[in-house]
Amino acid sequence: MTVKLTRRKFLQSATCAAAAVPMARMAQAEQPFVRQPYAAPGSFAGTKSVCGGVCEMCFWRCQLIGKVRDGKLVKLEGNPKSIDNGASLCARGNAGVKLLYDPDRLKYPMKNIGKRGAPVxxxxxxxxxxxxxxxxxKAIVDKYEPQGLAIFPHGASAKYPMNFFEHVVGTPNNSEASFFQCRGxxxxxxxxxxxxxxxxxVDMPNAKVIFMLGTHLGENVHVSHLKKYLKGLENGAKLIVVDPRFSASAAKADIWVQIKPGTDTAFLLAIMNYLVQQKKYDMEYVEDFGYGFEEFTVGIEHxxxxxxxxxxxxxxxxxxxVADMLADNAPNVSIHPGRxxxxNGNDFQRERSLACLTGLLGAIGVKGGFVKPKNPKVGRCSWPKVAHPHEHALQHLAEKYPFSPPGTPTDLIRETALTGxxxxxxxxxxxxxxPIQTIPDPALTVKMIEQMDFVVVCDVMPTDITMYADILLPESCxxxxxxxxxxxxxxxxxxxxxxxxxxRVPMVSPTAADHERKDSVWIVNELARRMGYEEHIPAKSAEEMVETILAGADLSLAQLAAEEGIHIQPGVDPYGTQYDVDFNNRKLIDAGFPGVPTYIPVPEPPKGFARLVYGxxxxxxxxxxQNNVWLHQEMPRNPIWINDEVASRLGLNDGDEINLVNQSGVKSPSSSILKVTAGIRxxxxxxxxxxxSKNPQMHVAAGAGxxxxxxxxxxxxxxxxxTHGMRNNFVRIVKGDTVLDIPG
Structure with missing residues (x-):
């Protein structure tokens, strides 16, 4: 039989079908019409949730759950039980899956039979x-004593090897990037x-004013810290941002101070002097908890x-x-210390100024102020401190940097290695x-490496430093x-x-079929046995190490697993803890430094150059x-910001391919694109x-940006x-073969 379907009949039948949908839904309860729901490729149907992960894509270390199918991790999410990050996870945290399965990951131990820097x-x-x-x-220790070794560690898994070489082997030459190139x-x-x-x-959710100096919240994303910041703004906090660039936070600011880089301490001293002169500071707090205040007022009166x-x-x-806004809302103000x-090499003075300003406003131990949480206590499992003489600590021998953070300043290690x-x-x-990308003057770092008798590198990815290893060890993710x-x-x-x-527990088990990666506890224990330190091994495995730490809180891995990966217990009110404020520090004076925060000028850009800053x-x-394919897709290269008026005078346009050359004639090995904006000085x-990245084994990141x-x-x-200061470098723009001077 032939059926003739006219346009009118088609529309009538479609209308009837649409009207019948609710009836069909009702009927499904008794008689399902669809035998099996369709799961689109890439969906998370059929996955198993695994609790107990702790992220390491940055060092905020959010708590995770993983979606696992057939033994493979397919998705990461924030653990909804978390009272830290909650169910939230940033882009980097989500992309951890692509780190785990990155085909460029180091897979097995390798020996360099070529040259350092050009390995085979x-x-x-x-x-x-x-x-x-x-x-x-061991041969180096036997010949040169323990101080003949240096270790550059970074990250959670590096603590175990760092403590082995420092506490047991006995080298004082330990330099963490997190201290000497970051927050020390x-x-x-x-x-x-x-x-x-x-x-x-800083208690930003409950602040009346949030004060940020060079802090890029919104670009430097740490999930729970960003939540604190946004909650403060949501609750009505006013925002002051001091930054030469119109950052994500500057865009939200009530006051944006477009300061000249390197002059921040002068700005802070003027605020504090104004508060003192106008008697707008917290006199009661200063009277009760301040030391050296009279000398301080004299020291900043200029x-x-x-x-x-x-x-x-x-x-x-x-x-x-700015000063009036802080004073009018004190003590409930968050003076953010930055990270x-x-x-610029005058950073200790700037940070002292921020701490003094916090005390001057009485913004300590109160809502919105500097408030330190009362964290739970756990156990400890690390290498014992074997007795070693301390006379080899370089900062003591050189009589330099008497207030250095834990470890040895990177510059002293490099200088000592080069000079002997x-x-x-x-x-x-x-x-x-x-170190090739974290320590300033990478050419000097390479020279240091070249004179070493032996270099061993352990990492997850083939970063630039791995090209200089004699032995390369693959670490588990x-x-x-x-x-x-x-x-x-x-x-x-x-x-x-x-x-x-x-x-941190494994989300998935390592697959031995395609790699031989090991964790740091296993690797270092094996080294310790071979070097004669077996008696000092604190834990037989990484799992045992974690169990020992948890036991200090009467917990176990099994108990955490039963509690969805996170143990939560009653806490302690953090408010009310007050700290003395050393406005004029006698220890600093005795060491030959100013007792009162002091502005130290930084070098000015030479003619034709602009100051290079980074974030x-x-x-x-x-x-x-950088080699993470998901994250690379979001931002494959780093735009270079330049002021729009400067760009116009140089004939440059947004999106131009450019490079930079510095005051020493050094040009970046790779280029990027220009971002022309009014939002920068x-x-x-x-x-x-x-x-x-320079390592060709990073197939996504090499040469990108x-x-x-x-x-x-x-x-x-x-x-x-x-600690290093890294913003005293100046650049000109290179377009094609032409070097362009920055107009004054």
Whole structure:
């Protein structure tokens, strides 16, 4: 039979079908019409949730759950039980799946049979790799004593090897990038002012004003910290942002201070002097908890609004506006201490100023102020401190950097290794750090490496430093190992007080078919046995190490698993803890430094150059995430910011392909694209850090974007702490074969 379907009949039948949908839904309860729901390819149907992960895509370490299908991790999410990050996870955390299954990951031990920097790799067994590492490291210790070794560690898994080489083997030459190229000057400055490290412990959800100086929240994404910040804004906090660039936070600010880079301390001194002169500071807090206040007031009395305005290139009335806003809302103000503080080599003084300003406003231990949470106690499992003489600590021998953070300043290790004075350093262990991209003047770092007798590198990915290894060891990823116990409290202290404890556990089991990766506990224990230190091994495995730490809180991995990966217990009210404020520090005076925070000028850009500054992105963590295909797709290169008026005078357009050359004639090995904007000072060029990998084994990241660290050849060193200052470099633009001067 033939059926003739007219357009009218088709529309009538479609209308009837649409009207019948609700009836069909009702009928399904009794008689299903669809036998099996369709699961689109790539969906998470049929997955199993695995609790207990702790992220390592950045060092905030959010708590995770994983979606696993057939033994393979297909998705990561925030653990909804978490009172830290909750169900939220940033782009980097989500992309951890692609790190786990990155085809470029290091798979097995390798020996370099070529040259350092131009390696020729030969696959070797773990036994051969460990035997050679142990024998060559021990030979250096026997010949040069323990101080003949240096270790550059970074990350959670690097703590175990760091403590082995420092505490048991006995080398003092341990330099963590997290201290000497990041937050060391901040933490030491707060210790010397308030008696406690800064952390980022400001109670932003309950603040009336949030004050940020060079802090890029919204670009530097740490989930729970960002939640604190956004909750504060949601609750009506006013925002002051001091930054030469119109950052994501500057875009939300009530007051944006477009300060001249390197002059921040002068700005802070003027605010404090104004508060003192106008008697707008917290006199009661200063009377009860302040020390050296009279000397402090004399030491800053020169810092008038006009003095600072001239130095900082901002209006005096804006400095007054900032000071008045802080005073009018004190003590409920969050003076953010920042995180990465290695800017100009005068950073200790700037951070001391921030701590003094916090005390001056009485913004300590109160809602909205500097409030340190009361974290739960856990156990400890680490290498014992074997007795070793301390006379080989370089900062003591050189009589430099008397207030250095834990470890040894990177610059002293490098200088000693290159000169052989006061002793030889001939062995280098690098664990999870990429000194080629983290330490300023990378050419000098390469020279240091070239004179080593032996270099061993352990990492997850083939970063630039791996090209200089003699032996290369593959480490298991954070998603397939035990190694870290995270503890803390809820991020909004005005809410019911709770504490949490969680542990990093494997989301999936490593597959032995395609690799031979090992965790740091296994690797270091094997080295210890071969080097004669077996008696000091604190744990037989990473799992045992974590169990021992948890036992200190009467917990176990089994109990955490039963509690969905996170143990939560009643907490302690963090408000009310007050700290003494050392406005005029006698220890500093005795060591030959100013007791009162002091402005130290930084070098000015030469004619034709702009100051190079750098920052972070929400989709990347330094260089460590650059090869991640998901994150690379979001931002494959780092735009180079330039002022729109400067660009117009140079004939440059948004999106132009350019490069940069610095004051020493060093040009970045790779280029990037130009971002023309009114949101940056004319004397500044900005880009995001971490791009421009040089190792061809990083097939996604190699040559992608501009390497800012290659341009940081003129380094400054903070005289109190030995931390690096990396924003005293100046650049011109290269377009094609033409070098363009930045107009004054």
């Amino acid at each position: 790799w030969k696959r070797i067994s773990w036994q051969e790799a460990l035997d050679e590492c142990a024998s060559r490291l 000057s901040r933490d030491v400055a707060y210790i010397q002012t308030l008696g406690t490290p800064a952390g980022e412990e 810092a008038s609004l006009e003095w600072a305005a001239n130095i900082c290139d901002i209006p005096a009335k804006q400095i007054k506006e 990465h503080s290695s800017w 004075k006061p002793y030889a350093i001939k062995g280098l262990i690098v664990w999870g750090q990429n 954070y998603l397939e190992r035990y190694d870290y116990v995270k503890k803390g409290t809820q991020w909004d202290y005005s809410q019911p007080h709770q504490q949490y404890i969680s542990a 972070r992105l929400p989709v990347h963590s330094f260089n460590r995430s 004319k004397d500044v060029i900005y880009t995001a850090h971490g791009y421009g 501009l390497d800012d660290n290659s341009l940081i050849t003129q380094r400054a060193v903070d005289p109190e702490t030995g």
